Amino acid sequence: MPRDRLLVTIGDREVEISNLDKVMYPSTGFTKGEVIDYYTRIAPVMLPHLAGRPVTRIRYPDGVDAPHFFEKNKPGGTPAWVRLENLPVPGSTKSRETIDFVVVDELATMVWLANLAALELHTPQWRIGADPDLLVVDLDPGAPAGLRECCAVAVLMRDRLAADGIAAYPKTSGRKGMQLCCPISGTQPSTVVADYAHRVAEELATMVPASITAKMAKQIRPGKVFIDWSQNAAAKTTVTPYSLRAGSAPTASAPLTWDEVTAMATGDHPAEQLTSDTVLTRVDTHGDLLAALLQPGPAVPGPVDLIPRAAR
Known part of the structure; x- marks a missing residue:
């Protein structure tokens, strides 16, 4: 075996890793070895959020400043022990099209993908063979709005969802904005969930039109926070909790406490994305702040339930 390649044993799996000194994030010098180390250390809290969900990867073979590509199908040379699920592609123009998705249900698979420079892992709101068990509210700021403005909208959204009995848990996107993740019953199709999120x-947006928009047109987004309700469509994926993001620095999609979100919204705490080192330290302190997402939640209200009683 070449000197730049190693064969490591993880459980009863053998995983080949290579080029550990290759720089993935040039502005910080963060290497592929450090990427693998991060995913190995974050695995205890991240794997439960990946379990049972097909994974879309974004791969950066030569680092974040070089060309990258999205990958849904299994890559060439996939080890025989990696779990694969042959699934239809929601929203495909060919209704019967299926591909072999990778499912990350063990540390060895996570390390194997990290070695392939799959820096970002994205998952749908549903588990294989089931309806959505998550509702996701994606808050996307249009400059000059930023994470601070997203936090203010997040508090409004949290309170609105709570009125329907739905608990929301915040996390940064690792890029510009943030998401609210809400455990739901897993008994309703994605069309019902997306319709509720849209409403x-x-x-x-009607309540605070100067700061919020629910419309996708990019020309109306500057200075506003776009509530992207469409993330709940069956074909959509959202960055998985704790996944790295491919920016100038190795930030990650990181859970926050609501006290932190409120402090960021008021300017009492810096509104910033969190790096991999910070995320690992926070997990040591807090454990998994998103553990509640692993338990079923309520059904979302249907259209009639959203009509004020006096108007029915």
Whole structure:
């Protein structure tokens, strides 16, 4: 075996890793070895959020400043022990099209993908063979709005969802904005969940039109926070909790406490994305702040339930 390649044993799996000194994040010098180390250390809290979900990867073979590509199908040379699920592609123009998705249900698979420079892992709101068990509210700021403005909208959204009995848990996107993740029953199709998210997004946009929009047109987003309700469509994926992001620095999609979100919204705490080192330290302190997402939640209200009682 070449000197730049190593064969490591993880459980009863053998995983080949290579080029550990290759720089993935040039502005900070963060290497592929450090990427693998991060995913190995974050695995205890990240793997439960990946379990049972097909994974879309974004790979950066030569680092974040070089060309990258999205990958859904299994890559060439996939080890025989990696779990694969042959699934239809939601939203495909060919209704019967299926591909072999990778499912990350053990540390060895995570390390194997990290070695392939799959810096970002994205998952749908549903587990294989089931309806959505998560509702996701994606808050995307249009400059000059930023994470601070997203936090202010997040508090409004949290309170609105709570009125329907739905608990929301915040995390940074690792890029510009943030998401609210809400455990739901897993008994309703994605169309019902997306419709509910759309209705609530429109409601908030009507309440605060100067700061919030629920419309996708990019020309109306500057200075506003776009509530992207469409993330709940069956074909969509969201960055998985704790995944790295491919920016100038190795930030990660990191859970926050609501006290932190409120402090960021008011300017009492810096509104900033969190780096891999900080995320690992926070996990040591807090454990998994998103553990509640692993338990079932309530059903989302249907259209009639959103009509005020006096108007029915």
